[in-house]
Amino acid sequence: MYVIIVGAGEVGRSIAANLEDGHDVVVIDRDADVVEELTYSLDVLTIRGDGTDLEILREADLERAELVIACTDNDETNAVVCGAAKAATDVFTVARVRRRTLLETWQGSQGAFGVDFMVCTDLLTARAIFRISGLPSAHDVDTFAGGLVRMAEFDIPTDSPIVDLTVSEADCYDSLTFAAIFRDDEMIVTRGDTHIRAGDRVVVIGSPDSINEFADEVATKPDDAEEVVIVGGSEVGYQAAREFEDHGFRPRLIERDHERAREIAESLPNTMVMESDATNSEFLAREHVGEADVVVAALDSDEKNLLVSLLADRLGVDRTVAIIENPEYADLFETVGIDVAINPREETAEEIIRFTRTDNTEKIAMLEHDRAEVIEIEIGPESVLAGREIVDATDDLPPGVVIGAISRSGDHITPRGSTVIEPGDHVIVFVDATVLDDVLELI
Template sequence: MKIIILGAGRVGQAAAASLVSERNDITVIDTDGERLRELESRLDLRGVVGNGIDPAVLAEAGARDTDLLIACAAQDETNLVCAKVAQMQFNVPQCIARVRTNGFEDGSALLSREGFAVDHILCPENSLVRYISKLVEYPGALQVREFAGGRACLISTRARTGAPAVGQEIRLLRQQMPEVAMRIVAIYRRFADEPDRFVPCDGTTRIEPGDEVFALAGKERVPQVLAALRIRPGQPARQVRRIMMAGGGVVSERLARALAAQQGRFQLKIVERDADRCTELASSLPEEVLVLQGETSDEDLLAEEGIDDVDFFLALSGDDENNIMSCLLAKRMGARRVLALIDRLAYAELMHGTQIDIALTPAQAMLGELLAYTRRGDVQAVHSLRRGVAEALEIVARGDRKSSRVVGRRVEDLPLPPAVHMGLIVRGLPDSEAPPPVEGEAPPAPPGEPEVIIPRSHTVIESNDHVVFFLPHKRLVREVEKLFRVSATFF
C-alpha cells in the first residue's frame, strides 16, 4: 500500500516505523528537513520537505497515486486542510486525520466528502482515556485490548506467586478451571541482565512467577482470568477506588470527567502546579473531583493526601522526566499501582520491568486504531503489543468452502504459521455484508446472543466468524491476511 504521512512528530514516526515494517511504500512530509533526514537514515522511507497543505508538496510526495493519507501534524487545522486538498486535487481514496478538538466525530457532515473529506478521526487524548479506563476497570492488568465490539478481550498481567494458575502447566488449567474459558497465547519471561524473552506456549509450558502472561477470553471472564494469575485463593480481589492524577492537562481532565460519570465509585484527585489551571479545572469538572495545587514531587503533599491509600497513581503531565520521578516517588511511598505517560519511546522501554507498573506512550494507545485502516481484507481490529513487536488481530472469515481456504475447515487443517496463535472465535455477530431482504419476503429472524468459542483442533470455521489471533512477530500479519482472503478461483 502507498501511504503518505503528514508530520514527523512522535505519532508520525511511530506510524511510519510500524507501517514500514509491513513493507508499505511510505512517504513522510514535514517542514523540518533535519528531522526527515534522521528518519530516512533509520527507516526505509522517503521524506519530502514542505507544507502538507501545498498541492505542489503533495504532488511531489506522490499524492496522485497514493492509497492513504495519514495527517498527524501538530495543528488540527493543518491536518483537516491537507485532507481536503488531497481529496479535491488528487482524489486520494482514504484520509485519516489527527484532531484534538472535541466536536469532530466519524460520520459527521463536517467530515464528509463535501466537508473536510476525512474518513476517520484520531484523537490521542481520547485514545489514552479509553486505554486507561480499561486499566481502571480491570485492576492488575497491564494491557486490556477489546475485540468483536467489546465481547472479547486480550489482557496481559504479571503472574504472582501463590495464584492458582502460577506454577501450573497450561494444559492443566482447563481441568482445574473448566468454568473459565480462556486461551493463554504468549508468555514473556524475565531473565537476569537481559530483556524479557518470548516463550512459545503449548500444553507443557509452565507459568512462572514474574511472567508477563497474555490471555484471550470473553469480556465477562476477564476478572476470573486475572484472579487465576494474580490472587491467592481466599484473598479478596481489591477494586480501584482511590485515584490520584499528576498533571492537569487535557488527558487528566477528560479521564476525570469519564470516571466521575460513574457516580460514587471513585475518589478522584488531580494535582496541578499552575494556579490558573487549577481554577479552570475546579470550575469545569464535577464537584466530586478534588483539584489540588502543588507538585507531585513534594513528599509532604503526597503524604498529606494519603498516597499510601491510593489504588492507582497516574502521572499524566506533558513532562516525561516529571512523570517518571513522580511515579517512582509515589510507589516508594505506598501507592499500589503507578502509570507514567511517557512521550519518548526510548524512555518507555527503559522503564519496562522497573518499579513503574505501566509505562504508556500516546502512540501506543492509538496505533491500533490507525493500523486497522491500513490492513487488507476483513480486518476488524488491530492492536500493537510489546512496543510494536507483537500484534493481536481480529479478522472475519468470509465466503464458503469453494471461495475460502478457511471456511468449512477444521482448525487443525489450516495452514497457519507455527508461531501464530488462534486465540478465540466470536460467532453470531451481525453480518455487515449480508444482502438486504428481498422486498415482499419476511425479514430473517434476529440472531441469538453471540458466542465466544475457545477453538480446539476439531473446531470448524464458519462464515462471519470473528477470529482473533496473537502474532509474536509483525512479519506474520501478511500470511494470516492472505489465508483469509476470499477468491472466486480458489479451486
C-alpha cells in the same frame, strides 16, 4: 497499499516503521534533519516539505495514494492536509488530533474538513488508562467484538498459583485462551506443554468474566480501583478524569495552575480538584494519596511523571500508571517499579494502522512495541479458515499464530481444535509480527 504519511514525529515514525515491509510508504516532514534520518533508518520514500501544500502532496504521488495519514503535532494542520488531499482526489484520509472538541465537531458534521476518520490521541490514552486501571498486574488491556472479547497481558508474580504449571494445567477457565508468553527478550507462542514461570508476561484472550477471574488468580493487588488520583490537569489528565466519571467514579485530580484547576473543576462536577504541586511529598501524604488504589501521572514531562509515580509507590499506592512521551523510557519506568507506562503516540499509531490491513480487519492491538499483534478479522468465504476445523486449518498457517476467540452473531465461542469457523465469524487472532503479512493474506 500506497500510503502518504504527513508528519514524522513519534506517531508518523511508528506507523512508517510498521508499514515499511508490506506497503509503499511516503513520509513528508518539514524538518530536513528528520527527513535525512528517516531516509537511512527506514525503507520509505521521504520528502521535505509542507504537507498542506498540494504541490508537495502531488510530488508524493497523491493520485496513486490509497491512504493519507496526517499526524503532525498540530490539529489544524492535520485537518488542512486531509482537506487538501480530499479536494484533489478521493483518497481515504485519517487525521490525528489531540483536542476532543475537534473530534466531537467532526463527529457531529459527518466528515467535515475532508477527514474520513479522526483519531483523538488524548481520548484514546484516557480510555487505555481506564481499561488498564481495572485489572491488577495487567500491562495491556483491549476489547474486541464490541466488548464481547477481551485481551490482556499480565505479569505473573512469584506467589501466583499458576507458576511452574504447564498451560494445560493452568487452563481451568471456561472461556479463556493462553496466546503467548513474553519472557525476558523471548516471545513464546504457547502450547499445552509450555511451562509458566514467575516473571513471565502472559497474554490471554477470552470473555471479560474469564479475564477478570484470571486476574484475581494471578494478581497480588486488589482489582477494585475505587480510589483514583490523577496527577496533572493536562488534556490527558482531564480526559482520564472524565472517563472515570463516565463510569461512576469520583476521582481526585491534582493541578498546580490556578486557572487550569478552576477550569477543570467547573467542567467535571464529580471530580475533586486540588490545587497543589504534586511533586510535594508532604502534600501527597497529607491528602492520603498513599491510600489510593490507582495514581495516574499525567504531567507535562516524562521526568515529572516518573518522580510522582515513585513518590506514590513509596507512599503505598496499589498501582501506578504513568504517561510517557518518549517510548524508549517504557522499559526504564517499569524496571524501577512503575506498574504501567502508557505512550499516547503508540495508542494512536495502533488505531491508525488498522486502516492499512485487509478490508475485513476490524481492530488491532500491538504488544511489546509491535513484536506481536492481536487482530479482529471478519472471515470471508475465501479465508483459509472458512468452513474448516481449527486443528486442520491452522496447519496451513505459519508458526506464531493462535486463534484466541470467535464472535458469531453476538455470541462468544471459545476456540477448540474441533471448532469449525464459519464465513462471517469475527475471529480474534494473536500473530507474531514477523509472519503478519503472510497471515493476513491467508485469512
